[in-house]
Structures are given as C-alpha cells and as structure tokens.
Amino acid sequence: MALRDLGDSIFDMTQIGLLVGKKIYSRSIADERDIDPAAVPELVAGLHQERVPAVVAEIIQETPTTKTFRLVPAGMPLFPFRPGQFLTLFLTVDGVRTSRAYSISSPPTRIGSVDVTVRGVPDGFVSAYLVDEVVEGDEFEISGPGGFFYAEPLIDTNDLVFLAGGSGVTPFMSMIRTAVDLRSNVRINMIYGSRTVDDVIFLDELTRIGLEYENINVALVLSEPPDGYEGVCGLLDAHTLDPLIGSIEGKTFFVCGPQAMYGLCDESLATLGVPARSIKKEAAGPPPDITMVEGWPREIAPDEVFTVKIADGRQRIQVAAGEPLLNSLERNGIALDNLCRSGECGVCRAGLLTGRVFMPAGVAVCKTDLAHGYIHPCMSYPISDVTIRL
Amino acid sequence: MKARRAIVIGAGLGGMTAAAYLSRNGFRVDMFERNPHPGGYACSFVRGQFEFEASLHELSGVGPEDNRGGCYKMLAGCGVADKVEFLPIDQFYTSIYPDFTVTIPHGWEAAEEAYASVFPEERAGIHRVLTLMRKMYEEVSLLSKAKGPLDLVSFPVKGTHIMRSVGLTAAQVIDREFKDPKLKALFCDVWGYYGLPPSRVAWQILALGNSSYLEHGPYHVKGTSQALSNAFVEVIEENGGRVHLRNGARRILTDGGKVTGIVADDGGTYPADYIVSNANPITACYQLIGRDNVPASYLKALAEGHIAISTFNVYMGLDCPAEEVGILNHEYFINESYDMDEHYQAMFSTHRQPYWVVTNYNSSDPEFSPPGTSVVVITCIADHGAWTRVPPDRYVDEKTRLAHEMIEASDVHFPGLADHIAVLEVSTPVTNMRYSGNPGGSILGFDFDLLGSPLMRLPNRGPLEGLYFAGAWVRPGGGFETSIQSGVFAFGEVMKDVKGIKGIARAMPALG
Incomplete structure (x- = not known):
C-alpha cells in the first residue's frame, strides 16, 4: 500500500513538472494570429x-x-x-x-x-x-426580425387555421406566400375578416392563391357587405367560424387583428372547444382605449395628467394616463431603446422606483422583475406620479 | 475622503460580484451592460405563459443553514444571499445508460452507496476516490480561511492532495482506482458541466466541482437566476453604485500603460482608476483597448488558451406536469454509450448528440410554471464551429432539425414528452455569442484542461495598471460558483493595489 502511494506521489510530481514544461512550450508557440477578434460580431451579424x-x-x-x-x-x-x-x-x-x-x-x-x-x-x-x-x-x-408569431413545425400541426382581421392579414401573407413558394404541403385555411370590400388587402392575390392551390383556402368575411353580396358576412364569432372551420381536430390556430378581435376570437374558439395550447396570438400593441381593458382603475380618466420623474437626471415631464409611458417619453424627447412595443421583448425594460403603473395582462415581465419593480414602458400606463430609472 | 471610482464592464456574475464588493467597500461604482437585463448568462426569458431559466442547472456551494458552502458565503459577504431564496434539489444527478439507470444523491456516504450499488466489486476504489476528493475540498477551504502569509507559505504542506493533483487529468486518477469503464463513465457523468471529458479535464476541476455538490447539495434559485442577478443590482444600487443597462463599454481609455476610464455606447466618457472587465479578455484587449496598447506577451497568453464548449438548448413548456411523462428528478444525464471521448467529438457537428441532459425545473420549485404545466430543458454540449458554418438561410431549419432529433431521443426515455410541448424555444452557440459576446459562445471561457485549471489560468490582474478581469475566462474559471469567485478575486486584486501591496505579497492569492 505504502509503496503504491509512493509510486503515485512520484508520478504526480512528475506530471507537475511536465505541465510546467507544457506551459512554457505552449506559450512559446502561441500565435496571436490564431485570434480573430472580429469573429463574434461578424458571425452573429449574419443571423x-x-x-x-x-x-x-x-x-x-x-x-x-x-x-x-x-x-x-x-x-x-x-x-x-x-x-x-x-x-x-x-x-x-x-x-x-x-x-x-x-x-x-x-x-x-x-x-x-x-x-x-x-x-x-x-x-x-x-x-x-x-x-x-x-x-x-x-x-x-x-x-432585425422579432417576435414569436410563426408556425413551429415541432409542435404545431400541419393543418393551420389563420384568423385575420383587417391589417392583421400581413403576417399571414408572409406565411401563405412562403407556403406557395416552397410548394409546401401544409394545409392553410385563412378566414379573413374585413369591414368592406374596399378594405380587403391583397384581395386579388389571395383569391388567385385560393383557387390555384388545393391546400390553401381563403374565406373572406365582411361585416359591412355591399348590397347583394353573396359571400360570408358578419364578425368572426363562433356562429360565423363554425362552418368555415369544420372539425377542429388536429388544427393549429393563429390569430392576428385589431384589439377587439382578440376577445371575440378567444370566445368563439373556446365555444368551438379549441384547446388553449392550439391557439397562437400575435402580441397586441397598445389598445385604442386602455381604460376599456380589464383591470384598469375606473377612477382614473385617460386624460388625467401625472408627473414622471426620470431618476439620475433632472427631467420631469407631464404625461397623460391613457398613453403608454414609452410614447410619452418620446414625445418629450427622451430616448429609450425599444423593439416590439407590445410588452413582449423587454428591450425597453425600466425600473419603477416610486408610484404605480397599469400593465395589461400578458405583458411579458418575468416574475423577479415584477417583484423588483421593473416594467416594460411600452405597455405601462402611469396611474399616479411616478419615478422611473431608464 | 473622496470615494475611489471603479468601473465594471459587463453585468455577468463575475462583474456583478466585483461591483457588489467594491460598492460595499467605499468605491463609487458604475457598471455598464449593453443588454437591457443584468446577469449575462444568469438570466431568464419569457415565452407565452412560461418563463425559462436560460443557463443555471444546479448551483453548487450553497448548502443548508448548518453547512454553508463557498458560494453562499461569497453571496452573503456582499449582502446578496439575504435577497434570494435558495431551493434545495433532492439529488445530485441521475444517469441513464444503455444498461442501467442510477440516481446519485448528494452527501459523501450516500453517493458512495449509490455508486457501489451498481459496482459492488469496486467499492474500495470508489471509497478511495471520494476520500481523496473530500480531502482536496477540505484543503481548498483551508486556503479561503488563510489569515496571513504564513498560511499561504505553509499551504503546500497542509494541502498536499491539492498540490499533487495540479498536473493530473481526471482520467489519470480515475484509471488508477476504477477498472470498469462503465463505472468511470458513471462517476464522471457530469463532465459536461466542466466542458471536457475526463481524458482532458483537469482532475482538480472535476474533483472540486463535484465535491461542492456532494458536500453541500445542489440548489436552484427561486425565480430563476435572473432573481440572483436582480438581487446583485439591488445591492450595488443600495450602496450608491449605478447600473447602466443598454449602455455597454465602447472603448477602454489608457494612458501610458494605465487605464483611465471608458467611453460608453451613449458616447459619454467615464473616468476611473480601477476597471474590472467582465467582458472577456479577448474582446477587451482587441476591441475595447486596442491591440497596440496591450503588451505582446499578454496577447500571446490569450492565443494560448483554448475556447471551451458552448451549448445547444431546447427549452420546452409542457402542458402537463413533468411527472406525467416520467420526468421525476431534477436532472438526467443521458448517454448512448460509455465512451466519453466519442461523446465529446460528436459536439463538433450539428448532428444528433449521444450525450445530453434533461432538466426539470419544477422538481425544485413546484411554482416554476403555471399549475398543471412544467418546464423541461434539453441541453447538449456544442462547438460553435459547425453552427457558424450553417448558411443564414438554413439556420432555422438546422436548429429545428437537431431540436426534433433530441426531442425524439428524449421521448424514448420519457414517453409522451414530444406530445406535450406547448411552447418551444431553441438556442445554439450563436445565440450564446449574440447575448454574451463570448468568443465561440463559450459558457466556460477557456477550457478547463490542465493549462486552463485554476492555478494555470489567466490571472484576475489584467495587462494594464488598474485593469482587472472577472468572469469565466480568468481564475478560477467558468460556472456559477466559480464566476462569482472570480469577482471576489478581482475585488481582492483591486484592494491590494489600493493598499499599495507590492512584490511577492501582490502575487499571492488575496486574503479574506
């Protein structure tokens, strides 16, 4: 035993000697040209x-x-x-x-x-x-591109239902054009709600694609149809959607449109029995009227004025409760980096030091940020005087 | 007395630790971070109803109240520990091999029993290796308790096991004591944490890393590692420091071999006598300082280091509890063979990996995700080379393909997993590069090979007067506990200069 230990010790000490030698050698052959300091920004910039x-x-x-x-x-x-x-x-x-x-x-x-x-x-x-x-x-x-409103082949099915409202048709246009260009066999059923015929964006292209491609179906729904219009009329409620969707089995639903449409589609998809995990919604930006959003303190009018103090600076600005903080800051010439303007990306994250703000449900602030008083000003509305740190 | 000004570049764990210690010791600290969140890799992100932990698998060195470890003590020493809640993880790790599955608990005796239950004929060897590790770990804590130069000078005598192990790879020790290659694989199964297989990783790293888990148990942080990072920021601000987010350092200003301040992304010039760079030394020297202002010998030292692994992660929000698909423990290391060198080689391609980890974040924190759901993450080791060669227009397809293959491979062990994914996000080494700025998207800085082991690694003292480094790339190295320690070390070096310590004492490790 002792002899073995002695042997091991001698071996170990020899290794240290070897390592020092290795170190001296490796330093001597190290070549500065092996380092490409621009590699990180260049490689990342490609993507x-x-x-x-x-x-x-x-x-x-x-x-x-x-x-x-x-x-x-x-x-x-x-x-x-x-x-x-x-x-x-x-x-x-x-x-x-x-x-x-x-x-x-x-x-x-x-x-x-x-x-x-x-x-x-x-x-x-x-x-x-x-x-x-x-x-x-x-x-x-x-x-660069942002957001997570895209088909994820690993979890979404190959049978997609798009519920578009007004200018909310735009992301679907990219998806449909991609499917056409790649001759993809994904099934797409787009139900596109507009007010009048004049409001329908991409009408000709969508009609053509719907006729030409068997796997892509386009249904227009008008809420204010012209006299004698024979297509589908109404809003995207369960009554309208049910016959257009048919069986919900194995389908993934994508929803994008004006604020009012989300509530309606939530309701109609729930009525049709669509499970929440099969529904993807594009992040909605500031609503036209924040005071109509659930949770808004009723006693505060949208035009009520509060003072926003910027910590570590001398700036103090007057803002309206009904406007997102980010917009108010910009209006006063105070720059704050931002990206999605819908509460999702966190680029405009700021510290709320005093006062209170209203953030609608669904704003993607992580739990510890909520606990530590951080907000996403693009979707935060002041409901008292506040101090923020940018 | 006028407060000394210190600047910390980068709000990673090393930088935040240095900033917290400096701000509590009378420095006026400005910390600059180009991202909107502090933390570096120690962060979280939100997708839909799920919040994901970006990087932390198991936090070492915390320990229960009656047996606190080094990590806890360092966090307590700067006032951060009280601001976070640590959640104990029941087991150290679970290994899945073609022939057997075994869970290794923490605690020296319990771990020995678990290893010996699979390899009873090798019990004596297992006992010897664990005893050796335990002695090494005790010797290291002697170092941290050192009170004066005498303790340091006498360390080689008291710390014989540490000193002897300096030149050894893990394989050299393991091969001496174990016969069965399957035991060798099982014993070293968490080698992915250290970025190199036993044949190349420094024995000190594997031994001390595993010891920290075995002695104190693994932990997680309530609210993800972002909660730890937010706590650091709170401490720094409470002590009068300023944390500049979305405002990175653009240049480090120098004058005659001494740093004088920085120019930040906002265009402002911020003077300081002491600069701790948590930005990696390669970027710091070449992009922030400029190679002409850095001694040639230091650039050679940078070129000598080998860049460590990055990761490929599949973050999954499940619409069911993880137990429902058979994921009961916190972390599973899944191996398709016992050949660790082969597993390491596989990471140089974007192909299906034979060695990966499945982590269940709800096991230590039932409130980690909304009721009835769970968060499970697949992690593979990955080299950046193969990923940076993927053409940009093929990148999404390529990462989707590998994610698909790794989900399918995991589904074999946890049937139903693939059918319960409600939310999914995939990251590659390029993702790590993007957010950390680290060459190669490295998660550990330089490799933990013998030349990158703590003693041989780049020191915390930088090449210019007033410049120090914290973070994975310098002593003691990458990982959560070690990066935090690098911040303490950098702070120690600053203090030596403040006190005007010169000569041999300056070269010694900082005390207390």
Whole structure:
C-alpha cells in the first residue's frame, strides 16, 4: 500500500513538472494570429442584426388606405427571418423620434427586400405619416426580425387555421406566400375578416392563391357587405367560424387583428372547444382605449395628467394616463431603446422606483422583475406620479 | 475622503460580484451592460405563459443553514444571499445508460452507496476516490480561511492532495482506482458541466466541482437566476453604485500603460482608476483597448488558451406536469454509450448528440410554471464551429432539425414528452455569442484542461495598471460558483493595489 502511494506521489510530481514544461512550450508557440477578434460580431451579424439602414425601394398602393413599403437594407444582405415575424421601423414624425413594429408581409424566399404593409389610420401618429408622406427613396433605420408569431413545425400541426382581421392579414401573407413558394404541403385555411370590400388587402392575390392551390383556402368575411353580396358576412364569432372551420381536430390556430378581435376570437374558439395550447396570438400593441381593458382603475380618466420623474437626471415631464409611458417619453424627447412595443421583448425594460403603473395582462415581465419593480414602458400606463430609472 | 471610482464592464456574475464588493467597500461604482437585463448568462426569458431559466442547472456551494458552502458565503459577504431564496434539489444527478439507470444523491456516504450499488466489486476504489476528493475540498477551504502569509507559505504542506493533483487529468486518477469503464463513465457523468471529458479535464476541476455538490447539495434559485442577478443590482444600487443597462463599454481609455476610464455606447466618457472587465479578455484587449496598447506577451497568453464548449438548448413548456411523462428528478444525464471521448467529438457537428441532459425545473420549485404545466430543458454540449458554418438561410431549419432529433431521443426515455410541448424555444452557440459576446459562445471561457485549471489560468490582474478581469475566462474559471469567485478575486486584486501591496505579497492569492 505504502509503496503504491509512493509510486503515485512520484508520478504526480512528475506530471507537475511536465505541465510546467507544457506551459512554457505552449506559450512559446502561441500565435496571436490564431485570434480573430472580429469573429463574434461578424458571425452573429449574419443571423441577427440589431439595427440596419434601409431604403424604401418601392411603394405599392394596396387599397385606398393601405400601402406596401418595399425596403432594401442599404449595403448589406437581407437578414433571415421566419414568416410571421415583425420588424421595427425607427423614424422621426413631427420632430418626435419614435418607432413602430410591423409584421413582414413578404416571404423570406424573396431575395434582397422585405415588405411591410401599413394601413393609414386617420388619427394614427405614425401610420398616417407613412401612408401620406413617405416616398420612394426615403431612408429608415429598421430592426432585425422579432417576435414569436410563426408556425413551429415541432409542435404545431400541419393543418393551420389563420384568423385575420383587417391589417392583421400581413403576417399571414408572409406565411401563405412562403407556403406557395416552397410548394409546401401544409394545409392553410385563412378566414379573413374585413369591414368592406374596399378594405380587403391583397384581395386579388389571395383569391388567385385560393383557387390555384388545393391546400390553401381563403374565406373572406365582411361585416359591412355591399348590397347583394353573396359571400360570408358578419364578425368572426363562433356562429360565423363554425362552418368555415369544420372539425377542429388536429388544427393549429393563429390569430392576428385589431384589439377587439382578440376577445371575440378567444370566445368563439373556446365555444368551438379549441384547446388553449392550439391557439397562437400575435402580441397586441397598445389598445385604442386602455381604460376599456380589464383591470384598469375606473377612477382614473385617460386624460388625467401625472408627473414622471426620470431618476439620475433632472427631467420631469407631464404625461397623460391613457398613453403608454414609452410614447410619452418620446414625445418629450427622451430616448429609450425599444423593439416590439407590445410588452413582449423587454428591450425597453425600466425600473419603477416610486408610484404605480397599469400593465395589461400578458405583458411579458418575468416574475423577479415584477417583484423588483421593473416594467416594460411600452405597455405601462402611469396611474399616479411616478419615478422611473431608464 | 473622496470615494475611489471603479468601473465594471459587463453585468455577468463575475462583474456583478466585483461591483457588489467594491460598492460595499467605499468605491463609487458604475457598471455598464449593453443588454437591457443584468446577469449575462444568469438570466431568464419569457415565452407565452412560461418563463425559462436560460443557463443555471444546479448551483453548487450553497448548502443548508448548518453547512454553508463557498458560494453562499461569497453571496452573503456582499449582502446578496439575504435577497434570494435558495431551493434545495433532492439529488445530485441521475444517469441513464444503455444498461442501467442510477440516481446519485448528494452527501459523501450516500453517493458512495449509490455508486457501489451498481459496482459492488469496486467499492474500495470508489471509497478511495471520494476520500481523496473530500480531502482536496477540505484543503481548498483551508486556503479561503488563510489569515496571513504564513498560511499561504505553509499551504503546500497542509494541502498536499491539492498540490499533487495540479498536473493530473481526471482520467489519470480515475484509471488508477476504477477498472470498469462503465463505472468511470458513471462517476464522471457530469463532465459536461466542466466542458471536457475526463481524458482532458483537469482532475482538480472535476474533483472540486463535484465535491461542492456532494458536500453541500445542489440548489436552484427561486425565480430563476435572473432573481440572483436582480438581487446583485439591488445591492450595488443600495450602496450608491449605478447600473447602466443598454449602455455597454465602447472603448477602454489608457494612458501610458494605465487605464483611465471608458467611453460608453451613449458616447459619454467615464473616468476611473480601477476597471474590472467582465467582458472577456479577448474582446477587451482587441476591441475595447486596442491591440497596440496591450503588451505582446499578454496577447500571446490569450492565443494560448483554448475556447471551451458552448451549448445547444431546447427549452420546452409542457402542458402537463413533468411527472406525467416520467420526468421525476431534477436532472438526467443521458448517454448512448460509455465512451466519453466519442461523446465529446460528436459536439463538433450539428448532428444528433449521444450525450445530453434533461432538466426539470419544477422538481425544485413546484411554482416554476403555471399549475398543471412544467418546464423541461434539453441541453447538449456544442462547438460553435459547425453552427457558424450553417448558411443564414438554413439556420432555422438546422436548429429545428437537431431540436426534433433530441426531442425524439428524449421521448424514448420519457414517453409522451414530444406530445406535450406547448411552447418551444431553441438556442445554439450563436445565440450564446449574440447575448454574451463570448468568443465561440463559450459558457466556460477557456477550457478547463490542465493549462486552463485554476492555478494555470489567466490571472484576475489584467495587462494594464488598474485593469482587472472577472468572469469565466480568468481564475478560477467558468460556472456559477466559480464566476462569482472570480469577482471576489478581482475585488481582492483591486484592494491590494489600493493598499499599495507590492512584490511577492501582490502575487499571492488575496486574503479574506
């Protein structure tokens, strides 16, 4: 035993000697050229770009109120994205530096450019500017792709039902165009609700695809049909959806549209017995009227004014309760990096030091951030005077 | 007295630890982090109704109240421990092999029983190895208790087992004591934590790492490792420090071999006499400082290190409790053979892996996900090379394919798993590179081979006066407990300079 231990000790000490030798040798042959310090940013940039400049190469009038903006990244290849994802446009409107996230409507199979399709809302701060003011050749900064509203082949079935409302058709357009380009055998049943015929975006293309491809079905539903209209009329309630969907067995549902549609579709899919795990919803941005959202303190009017103090700075601004904090900050020239503007990505995460804010259900703040008083200002509404740390 | 100014670059575990200690010891600390969240790898992310732990599998060195370990003591020493809740994990690890499945508990005797239950004829060898590990672990804690230079000088005598093991790989020790290759594999099954198979990993790393789990038991953090990171930020801010999120360091300013401050992403210049970089030393030297301002010998030292593994993760939110698909324990190491070198080689491709981990986060925290659901994560070791060679337009398909294969492979052991996935996210070495900025998306900095073992690793003192490193790339190395320790070490080096300690005493490990 003792002899063996002695042997081991001698062996161990020899190894230390060898290691020191190895160290000296390896240092002597180490070559600085083996290090490529640019490797990390370069390799990551092939897949993920935070911000890139892009030129509006073409503008397509889709409907009287809707335009498609074809964007070409300036001086770099287009980033890869998944059909259904969004990108964020960073722009200055009326002297206010702001941004908006729009679903990409073109398929990733198209080389070199990417489309966003925007409906001009009459009192929309950014959408009206885009549709009325922007011309071909204008330049924007755009983000890389974001969001998780895409078909995930590992968990979603091969039988998809798309429930689109109004301009919420855009992510589905990317998915359908991709399916067409790749001749994919995925089954798609798109039920697309609009107010009038004039409001239907991509009408011709959708009609053509619906006729041409056996695995893709497109059903239009109009809530204000013209006289004598023979198609399906109404809202996307259970009564309308039931015959259009048929059996719910083995189907995955995707929902994207205006705020009011989510509540309606939640209800109708529940009535039809669709399990929650088979439903995917695009993250909704700020609602048109936050005071209508469940949980809003009734005693506070949307135009009530509160003071926001920025910690570690001298700034103090007056803001309206009914506007997301991020928008109020931008309006006052205070920059805060952001991406999704729907509470999902966490890029605008900020500390709430004093006061209270209202965040609607579903804003993706992690549990420990909630406990430590962090908020996502893009979906936070002040309901008292507040102090925040950016 | 005017407060000394210190800047910490990067809010990873090492940086946050250094910042917490510095801010509690009279420094005016500014910590810069380019991400919106603090933590580096110690973070979480939300998808739908699920929140996922990004990186932490098992936290070592915590221990129960009557037997606190090194990690707990370091967190307590800077006021972080009181701000987080540690959740004990029942077992150390469960190994699944073609011939047998066995769960190794924590506790020296219990672990010995478990190993010997499968390999009774090798009980004597198992006992000897565990005894050796235990002695090594005790000797290391002697070091941390050292009060003066005498304790350090006498360490080689008191710490014979540690000193003797400096030049040994794990295989050299294991081969001496074990005969059956299956026992060798089982005993070293958590080698993935350390990034190299026993044939290459430093014995000190495997021995001390496993000892920390065996002696104190593994733990998790209530609210994920993001809760730990948020607690660090709270401590730093309570002590007057400032944490600048979404504002990384763009340049480190130098003047005649001494650092003078940084330029941040916001364009501002922030002066400081002491800079702790949690940004890896390669990025720090080449991009933040500029190679012309770094001594050539240091650049050689950087080139000498070998970059360690990255990971491929499949994060899954299940619509049922994990028990329903047979996942009962916290962590399963699944092996398709006993050849660890072969398993290591497999990570250099994007093909199906023969060695992977399935982690069930609800086992230590039933409230980890909404009632009736669970969070299960598949982790494989992965080299970045194969992933960075995938063309961008093939990347999603490639990671989807491997995720599919690993889910199918796991479904064999946990039937039904594949059918219960409600939410899914997949990460690759490129994901790790993107968020951490680490070369190769490394999760451990440089490899834990013999030249990268704690004593031989890059020191916490940087190549310029006033520059220090914390984090996985420097002493003692990568991992949660070790990265936290690197922050303590960096703080110790700063304090030596503040006190004006020179000569041999400066080269000695920092005390207390």
